[in-house]
Amino acid sequence: MxxxxxxxxxxxxxxxxxxxxxxxxxxxxxxxxxxxxxxxxxxxxxxxxxxxxxxxxxxxxxxxxxxxxxxxxxxxxxxxxxxxxxxxxxxxxxxxxxxxxxxxxxxxxxxxxxxxxxxxxxxxxxxxxxxxxxxxxxxxxxxxxxxxxxxxxxxxxxxxxxxxxxxxxxxxxxxxxxxxxxxxxxxxxxxxxxxxxxxxxxxxxxxxxxxxxxxxxxxxxxxxxxxxxxxxxxxxxxxxxxxxxxxxxxxxxxxxxxxxxxxxxxxxxxxxxxxxxxxxxxxxxxxxxxxxxxxxxxxxxxxxxxxxxxxxxxxxxxxxxxxxxxxxxxxxxxxxxxxxxxxxxxxxxxxxxxxxxxxxxxxxxxxxxxxxxxxxxxxxxxxxxxxxxxxxxxxxxxxxxxxxxxxxxxxLGSTFKPECKNGLACLTVASSIHSQNCDNMEAATERHFFYHGATESTSKSSARALEREKENCHWCQIRRFPNNKEAPITIVNEEDDAVIPSTFRFLQESKLGHGVEAAEDSFRSGCECRDDEECQYRGCLCLQEQEDDSDDEGTARKKVYMYHMHGSKAGLLRSHFLKHSKRPIYECHEGCACTDGCPNRVVERGRKVPLQIFRTTQRGWGVRSLVDIKRGQFVDRYIGEILTPEEAQRRRKESSISQRKDVYLFALDKFTDPDSPDPRLQGPPLEIDGEFMAGPTRFINHSCEPNLRIFARVGDHADKHMHDIGLFALRDIPAGEELTFDYVDGVSDEDNDAKDKSKQGDMTPCLCGSKNCRGFLW
The missing domain is CATH 2.70.100.10 (Glycoside hydrolase, family 7, domain)
Known part of the structure; x- marks a missing residue:
């Protein structure tokens, strides 16, 4: 003024x-x-x-x-x-x-x-x-x-x-x-x-x-x-x-x-x-x-x-x-x-x-x-x-x-250009804002999704074909998601004429495959905390299995939340767990007495980040965010079809890309233990297959220097055998920088064949381009 x-x-x-x-x-x-x-x-x-x-x-x-x-x-x-x-x-x-x-x-x-x-x-x-x-x-x-x-x-x-x-x-x-x-x-x-x-x-x-x-x-x-x-x-x-x-x-x-x-x-x-x-x-x-x-x-x-x-x-x-x-x-x-x-x-x-x-x-x-x-x-x-x-x-x-x-x-998008780390793809000026309102975002995205070859004014057979094509329309699938307007998913290709296969399905939640069953309701339980502030280690049922924090010598310390609970960092993973811990995250869930606003329901509340699937110059499709992401922030889950170990192995054998099928498969093995009292956790784990149906994270590429890390997340403890895979930011990520995670994070040097030159001929080369690239994936 x-x-x-x-x-x-x-x-x-x-x-x-x-x-x-x-x-x-x-x-x-x-x-x-x-x-x-x-x-x-x-x-x-x-x-x-x-x-x-x-x-x-x-x-x-x-x-x-x-x-x-x-x-x-x-x-x-x-x-x-x-x-x-x-x-x-x-x-x-x-x-x-x-x-x-x-x-x-x-x-x-x-x-x-x-x-x-x-x-x-x-x-x-x-x-x-x-x-x-x-x-x-x-x-x-x-x-x-x-x-x-x-x-x-x-x-x-x-x-x-x-x-x-x-x-x-x-x-x-x-x-x-x-x-x-x-x-x-x-x-x-x-x-x-x-x-x-x-x-x-x-x-x-x-x-x-x-x-x-x-x-x-x-x-x-x-x-x-x-x-x-x-x-x-x-x-x-x-x-x-x-x-x-x-x-x-x-x-x-x-x-x-x-x-x-x-x-x-x-x-x-x-x-x-x-x-x-x-x-x-x-x-x-x-x-x-x-x-x-x-x-x-x-x-x-x-x-x-x-x-x-x-x-x-x-x-x-x-x-x-x-x-x-x-x-x-x-x-x-x-x-x-x-x-x-x-x-x-x-x-x-x-x-x-x-x-x-x-x-x-x-x-x-x-x-x-x-x-x-x-x-x-x-x-x-x-x-x-x-x-x-x-x-x-x-x-x-x-x-x-x-x-x-x-x-x-x-x-819009023509007067500035962000710089990205590690040579990863930056947001192009044509797409530099997520700030378009929903109508504009839908209009811009619609052009990349509709490939219908018929019009409703043509013959009945053509009209039926049109309806079938609409069923395969990715935009039609995405726009039905409850969080579409708050955190839209968009797809752009400014590199070539490739499109996502029409047979691919976008999912909001994972789909249970044949032979996979969730826990019966009688086994389910949740905390009885009377208000959100009571969702703390003293008495909160959801957090009973959370490990004590320990120093490098193994000395137990007072338990702390995995998430910051208050202030400007509320909902972000604490730095100690983000960098050095492979511990699972135990969250409150829909079966709990606490409210949806409970600070221990980060993954439960779902994705809040607008994501864009885009065509990279040499690595196929990739994913970037249209907003800045903070260090420790939850980005999204990896979802798809949850398969029995037998079905997952069958798909590996029949896959046209042989061992590269593992690009899409995630073993839910965080709690696998042959001595577990839960028989579902004793044998080979269930696996998530994102090749044919998944969310946007299915298109995230690998990097040996990633900006995301995966964490196992448990809601209802009765479903530990099919726990969530959550992706969190390892550092601040500017809008437009390509999102990546390490596909072989957790594989020890002894188990990694990338250093064995005699095996490299059959291995999948890594194209991440980072300074510390290992050269091969598996």
Missing amino acids: SPTISSLGLATLLLGLASAQRQIGPEENHPSLTTWRCTKAGGCTEVKNFVVLDSLAHNVYQAANGGSCGSWGSAPNETACPTKEACAENCVQEGLDDYSRVGVTTEGAAMTMYQLRDGSLVSPRVYLLEPSKDKYEMMHLTGMEFTFDVDATRLPCGMNSALYLSEMYADGGRSELNPGGATHGTGYCDAQCYTTPFINGEGNLEGYGACCNEMDIWEANSRANHIAPHPCNQTGVYLCEGEDCAFEGVCDKNGCAWNPYRNNNPQEYGRGANFSVDTTRPFTVVTQFPANAAGELTEIHRLYVQDGHVIRSETVNNPDLPQVNYLNDEFCEATGSRKFIGLGGHKEMGDSFDRGMVLAFSIWWDEGGGMRWLDGAPEAGPCDETEGFPANIVKTEPNPVVTFSNIKWGE
């Missing part, structure tokens, strides 16, 4: 006098700023733009006597401006030949803005001009994305580096009385509907407010950040008076705000390596504006890139709000943004994009309010009640400054 009059303070109010129509003195020397326009097909094209200082920040005065022409918050001086024509004649604006005097410097693609110059307040605001310098560059961002780099290191609590859009006129309101227009920085408006002496460069004799749609892409310092669309029910620059200018007027002054702190994710953004985004170093900010099939803006997504890794906004950590990691109308309504919804919500904001908006940059502090709406504890940020006031800001940082650079905009 832009500053309110009450929060500006006297120093800021006196900073700029008024916009004027006639420029005198030195010729305006607009600093150049390199930007880029991007497409997926053609990459990014460099453009030389320019910036212009807001007219209020120029030196404006009466030509005859040097007197004031007016100040922010009021109509123009009556003596100088009895009429608009007189105002245009009497008030002049000095040209600015050195923008560094007002705190703005540029070099190539970077612009640095200073709050103070030589100890004096400057607090500049500039707008992006076209290469011709005659008009503002107009942004049309519906269905697009906007990207920039920022260095906010020297912005402490109380500072605001703002990058936002205003529905100003492209020419800045150029007219006979305002011949300079955009070239002189005129025409400002925003959703706060401020009164200024001039509107669109003409005398504002009636004292109107200037209202227009405003999209705050970035308002931030190094401690907190904020996104907020502010729709209005008017187009262009609207002259308001009375109630129209007020809080319940034509614009949403508060906007629908997205702030990591308000979403209860305080570790997402801040100073230091313990934050997901470390603001002590520069980083890239990407804001995406996906549209639905009708071309309407429905959501706004934020992600960052730092050290080559994509960092997406974390999902709202509040059970009373929609569990999303982006802005949409549902989130805005749930957070009390009544005015936002009433004024048209995201659709209205998108309509403003379609008409075109002007890009503005500013740096400022809040003399009256200390910027607590942006960074103040307890809800908006970590800053206390006093450190955001100017007198305390300069004690922390004597010279607050921000640098914006590498400004790009264009098609």
